[in-house]
Amino acid sequence: MIQSASLSAFPTASEAWRRRAFFRRGLRAGDIAIILLVVACVERLCHVTGREHVGSGVMPALVMRALLITAVAVTWGLLLTKADVYRDRVLGHGATEYKRVVWATVLEFAGFSILGYMVGVRLPTAYLVSALAISIVALLAWHWAARRRLIRLAAAGSLAQPAYVVGSAGAVASAIDELTRQPGLGLQIRGAFVSDAAALDGRPGLPVPVIGEVGSLQETVESSEGIAVVVAEDSGLTSAMIRRLSQSLGAEGRLIMLPPLLQIASSRLWMRSDRGLSAIEIQQPRVDVAHSPLKRSSDIFASLLIIVLLVPVWLIVPPLIWMQDRGPILFRQTRIGLNGKPFKIWKFRSMRINADAELAGLLREQNRTGSPLFKVDNDPRITRVGAFLRRTSIDELPQLFNVLAGSMSLVGPRPQVAKEVELYDEEAARRLLAKPGITGLWQVSGRSSLTWEEAIRLDLFYVDNWTPGMDLWILLRTVKAVLLLDGSA
Known part of the structure; x- marks a missing residue:
């Protein structure tokens, strides 16, 4: 926020x-x-x-x-x-x-x-x-x-266009959260107009001032120049009111609609207009992400290439891990994959021996036993070598062999443990329609700093809107994040 x-x-x-x-x-x-x-x-x-x-x-x-x-x-x-x-x-x-x-x-x-x-x-x-x-x-x-x-x-703020968000209190809060993640839009949210001001009673306030109710929006627009109006869900604006707003904003203003289609890629939205009727048609996903021959062949080729190129890493890292505590080189854990099928995921071990046995106690100490993400802040189980491996994402490299085996993909939803999957509702369970990935939208959109709800939303967007171009974009963003040591999970 x-x-x-x-x-x-x-x-x-x-x-x-x-x-x-x-x-x-x-x-x-x-x-x-x-x-x-x-x-x-x-x-x-x-x-x-x-x-x-x-x-x-x-x-x-x-x-x-x-x-x-x-x-x-x-x-x-x-x-x-x-x-x-x-x-x-x-x-x-x-x-x-x-x-x-x-x-x-x-x-x-x-x-x-x-x-x-x-x-x-x-x-x-x-x-x-x-x-x-x-x-x-x-x-x-x-x-x-x-x-x-x-x-x-x-x-x-020096180039940002002043903007006001219109909608219900909940929709305005969500819209502001999304818009602040998109600095390229060039918007500076200055206030909100809500359709249900009474809903603000007894709940945390919005992160920007509430200027008034929706009915007072037109007056503000007419008295301002060069502003943007962002219309979120449940705004209560009729088509006539929206047309009037658009006319009042002038050449320097912008009217941005945020319909309840935020989880659908623009490539699947078709604008149709005929005899005064404008409509948005939503196309069905054209390719099944889990069974795409192009995705599978790309996974195999790219994994083999990376494995060969990183031969020095395979030779240097194992001795470093072993010398730390004379323990195993690899860490193996059961994760939930495509269609809910369990599989063994491989990583370079970054924690001390028997770290899993300490997890429950650490979660209790941090009062996080009810958290859907079973992660520990400032985890004391991570070794010095392991901290370096995690910071550089080298610990993830053995998963390339999971990709070759077909249980994972280079790009996909994050592989989660059974306890996390048990918390899925029917909507979140659609994550399991794609193979889990070494990287994904979750990782490149904030990595470990995202909340559970945000991570689920990004994974579902990927499952519903996958394209080869999206995979390429995610891989390029991942390379950038790794090279800059930017928020490794």
Whole structure:
């Protein structure tokens, strides 16, 4: 949860908008600089406008070069603008922004190639492909760096757009919690309008001031400029009220709807509109995550590759564990896998011998016997070598052999013990429809800092919305977390 803050600590809506506009201009200037550099280099290498093609004078050749570079740069910039990469709804949104940058770049090169063919200019394929690759890498690197900067500035509040959340007290609290995990949205939650103010009595207050009930929202919107309104569940707003809000927000404002579809990936949502009727169709999952041949073959190939690449680790770690206390190298424990089937999970041992026998006593000492996550804070059972193995996630490496055996996957829900699975309700039990993974959404979205409910929600999102691209994204985030030693579980 975010903490309440004095409104004077926030930039005004107009200030935040001007800062974001300045940021967009800087991003656009960087794009233009990269485009000009790439086009100039390609033109020089390919000799597209050499004297032999243009004329006998130096000036005509120079003029032709300038016109060519300008034309390509302008059309490229227009394509990026047309792709909305500078709009608030795309800027800073990661994959969406990157896809649009790639689309605009590929389209520019395709058009440039077709135009060259039509006018009789033969572009060397090697140069063209190299220029395309360099352009994509350079632009993506620039937008990635800009996104990181944008997120930092938004988190600090300097680029954040003032926002108000509307809905029932419970829905507003959940929405604020979700929105604060998404700094890329560029929102600074300043207050809430609730549809059930009476529900606040006798319960902890919201993390932001309650401005009023939903009925007073329109007045606030009409007296403000450049704000965002986030509509959560049970807001009580009719379609007519939402249309009026949208009109009142103006060009600088944003209206964001958070329907009860947060656990469904956008790739499964289809907007349909016909004769004034707008509807959202939810597509069924296209691939069974537990029985995907692509996922299984990828697991086998990647596991074998990692095992071979990490041969030095297999040679160094076992002696270190054994010298610590002359105990076993590996730790084996029963976990619950696909469809509730038990299996033995393997890890490098990171705790002292007979650590399981001490668990119940430690949980009682910390008054955590009723906790669904059977974990001990500042666990004294972890050895010095084990602490290093856990911090670097090396202790998880033997699970690669679980992956080869088919009881686990590289990516999936976290494998849990039987006592934890016994606490599942019918909804949570759907985690068992996928093989447990060495890493997953749980780990890369906060790792061990997440609550039980949040971890279950992320695992269910993975089971319901799995795609190969999601696995790749999780693996890349895992590599980053391990290299930065960022919150290993």
